[in-house]
Amino acid sequence: MAYDSPITNRPLLATMGLYNKTVVSEFILVGLTEDSRLKCILFAIFFFIYILTLFQNLGLVVLISVDRKLHTPMYSFLRHLSFLDICYSSTIMIRMLKDLASNNTSISVAGCELQMLSYIGFGVTECFLLAAMSYDRYVAICHPLTYLQIMSRKTILILLVFSYLGGLVNAFVETGFSHFHLDFCEERPYIYHYYCDVIALIQISCGDTRVNQMILFSFAGFTEFSSLLVILVSYMYIFVSVLRIRSSQGRKKAFSTCTSHLMVVTIFYGTVMFMYLRPSSAYSPEQGKVISVFFTIVIPFLNPLIYSLRNRDVKTSAQKMGMTLLKKVRRFGIH
Incomplete structure (x- = not known):
């Protein structure tokens, strides 16, 4: 089938309005590369990153759950952030690793829908969760005396439910409009991506995709x-409160509690906005793959590093847990 340009990958028949809708049996994921040698290298690299991602995020979840000193609102949100990173990266990377190790890159319609539903749901939930975490930092710095009263278990539960519910609603709406309302001209359309991305599906549709x-x-914009x-308003109040602190040491201590979150927000939102809030005319399949690798693989890998390396409580707790496990291993070895 002829295509009008490598940028849009839309069939010429679609641009003229002359096409026959075909019932799709499955999709073919083009993947990152077709070079077999490069596939082996990428498999090794991404498999290593995935294992580290699981180890780091799962370690944070266990650490925060076990250590009572970390049973605070901030670490409660951080535990859910690590959980989302595990789910989000697994949704994309397990399938990608399978395709890198195999020549068969076909994916069923149901499998494509499930992957899309999962990564949109977890991704949007993470957006709302990062906003909830910024509100938590606002209360901690601007209202320290009433922090525990404001950020009660009920408040935390409401913020978490809202985050997950928002992700679920977005996932069902965007998945529904990206597949059930798209027309395709082939039984096995090629998706020019390594996972079932919404934009990539829209680009290969034969019909009118304006809706x-x-x-x-x-x-995505909302x-x-x-x-x-929410994040910008929260940090606006935080900056004003920090500037009112007279001692430089006090300002540094107050602001240090926000640096990790600010780094994660900057990386996450910068990538998402560049990826999903561009006009379709500016979309490039190869560029989309590169951005997606950073968004779906690198960020879940970096998040636990940013929070653990810059957080004294997490490092102290991890060291204590490590020493405790080492003592138990030694006792077991002796007996």
Whole structure:
């Protein structure tokens, strides 16, 4: 089938409005590369990153759950962030590693929908969770005396439920409009990506995708800007409160509690906005793959590193747990 350009990958028949809708049996994921040698190298690299991602995030979940000193609102949110990173990276990377190790890169329609539903749900939930974490930092710095009263278990539960519910709603709406309302001209369409990405599916559709793009842009835009607005307003108040602290040491101590979160927010939102809030005319499959690798693989790997390396409580807790496990191993070895 002829395509109008390598940028859009839309069939020429679609641009003229002349096409026959075909019932799709399965999709073919083009993947990162077709070079067999490069596939082996990428498999080794990404497998190593995935194992480290699981180890780091799972370690944070266990550490925060076990250590009572970390049973605070901030670490409660951090535990859920690590859980989301595990789920999000697994949704993408397990399938990607399978395709890198195999010549068969076909994916069923149901499998494609499930992957799309999962990564959108977890990704959007993480957006709202990062906003909730910024509110937590605002209360901790601007209202320290009433912090525990404001950030009660009920408040934390409401923020978590809202985050997960927002992710679920976005996932069902965007998945529904990206597949059930798209027309394809082949039984086995090629997706120019390494996973079932919404934009990649829209680009290979034969029909009019203006409604789909509008829905995608609206929901992605609302999610991004509403959560980002909460973050910006929270940090505006935080900066004002920090500047009012007279001692430089006090300002440094107050602001140090926010640096890890700020780093994660900057990396996460910068990548998401560049990826999903661009016009379709500016979309490039190869560029989309590179951005997606950073968004789906690198960020879940970096998040636990950022929080653990810059957090004294987490490092202290990890050292204590390590010493405790080492003592138990030694006792077991002796007996």
